[in-house]
Amino acid sequence: MPDESPHTNGPDPEPTPAGSGTNRNGIPSEIDAADLAALLDEVTQDDLSTLSPEDGVEMYLQVRKEELTASSLKTQKSRLGIFLDWCDEAEVTDLNDLRGRDLLQFRTWRSDDLSPSSLEANMRTLRSFLERCVNFDAVPPSLPEKVDIPAVDGENASRGEYVPSEQAERILDHLDQYEYATVEHVIWLLMTTAGLRLSAVRSIDVDDFSSTSDGGHLHLNHRPDSDTPLKNKSESERIVHLPEYVDQVLDDYVETNRPDVTDEYGRQPLVASEHGRVARTTIRKYGYKWTRPCVVDGTCPHGVPDEEIESCEARQSSSYAYKCPGSSSPHPIRRGYITHELNMGVPKEVISDRCDVSSEVIDEHYDERSDEERMELRTEIRNSTYKTEDESGYAQ
Known part of the structure; x- marks a missing residue:
């Protein structure tokens, strides 16, 4: 009988083993989803068109105008406005440059002033925005999926972590003894005796603080044109009374420890460094720094033996304090x-x-x-x- 095999010019090729990488045509026989996404990113990266965050948000809102109610559109505009603030602070000028680590940094930055449920809503809006940016040729297709959206259910939807008053009191006692009238002491007093948001702490000028016969007064003002907006804009403007002890500490700070500096707008920030008005990240760092249990209490409730505390990465530097499970923003x-x-x-x-x-x-x-x-x-x-x-x- 004649040979019915179509391979007449040589022996049959050996089958490609499973997972070997490519088939007889050089095409990957098996590819992981993450590898495929990375490959797509690499292929499409050169095809991206430059788009600033501001223009991207404007295009997004224009497209969504047909799909959303006026109130929903206003909410999304507000959330993405915060994203633009972060882009400005992080010096992101082209959406092409965004990577997964940037989205994680934004999530951390945004979480300091939001409840878990609000953070979830904000990150969902960001993902929706980036999905449209794929269509705008501004970001690679896999980027929207890299937005880390927190899972919120039941109790976590309306409750969150908080620093108990007993812990806050121990921290203030420690600062009063070892860091009296320093900028860190002042920041903690403003947060724990007036309940100020981070943005409000940062917004105060020296002239916004005044002493009275029964304490002190803080005049909180919304100044978006000089980089100190308040959360609810002009509706957040108010006068806050401070206890006499806090008033005294602020007086001593201004008199002895506050650097004699102005910011880039010619204003005199109350909470200042040698370079001008302190950054939001600096205030966050001081929150994490002093809520590490080992710093004030000397012990670690997270299982690190006393003899190893000093070698703990979160203990060694305030820049890594956020890595401590017990620290708080x-x-x-x-x-x-x-x-x-x-x-x-x-x-x-x-x-x-x-x-x-x-x-x-x-x-x-x-x-x-x-x-x-x-x-x-x-x-x-x-x-x-x-x-x-x-x-x-x-x-x-």
Whole structure:
């Protein structure tokens, strides 16, 4: 019989083993999804068109105008405005240059001033924006999937980490003894005795602080044109009273330790370094630095033996303090302040005005009290109003 094999000019080729890399035509026989994404990025990187973050956001909002309600569009514009602020601070001038590590840095930067649920919403908006930027030829196709969106469910949707008042008190005692009237001491006092946001701490000028007969006054002003916007813009403007002790520390700081500097706009920042107004990252660093348990308490609750604490990377430098599981950014400090005010019976309306936060947001994101604690506080307030428990009934 004649040979029916089509391979008449030589022996049959050996089959390509599974996972060997390529088939007989040199095409990859198996490829990991991550490798494929990297390959696509490499292929498309040269095809990207330069697009500034500002132009990209403007194009995105123009496209979404047909798809979203006016209120939803306004919300997305606000969230992406914060992203533009970060791009400006991180010196990102071309969306082509964005990488996964940049998105992670933005997530960390943004998380300092948001609850978990708000952070989730913000990161989803960023992913949606980057998905459109793929169509704009501004970012590679795999970039949107590199946006790390936190998983938020149940209790985490409305509650978050906070620094308890007992811990804040120990930190302030330590700063009072070893760092009196330094910029770090001042930053911590502003966060723990006035509940200020990071942006508010950074915005204060020397002239915005004044001493009075019963403490001090801070005039908080929204100044976006000179790099110190407040979260809710002009609605965040207010006067905040400071206790007498805080007033004294700020006086001593201005008199002895504050560098005699102005910022690039000719203003005199209260919280200053030798280079001018402190950066947001510096304030965050001081939050992480002093909330490391080992720094104030001398022990590690995370399993590091006492003899090894000094060699712990998070302990060695304040720049790595964020790596400590027990450290906190400024926002949990603010949450701890508001929780303490609630526990002490301060009316929500008062906290709302002082801290620039609505009563609804306090209920949803800041009130860490249990049902029993709320009941006990209501009972104390009613009893103090009626003088005695026996007289606290409606019919009495």
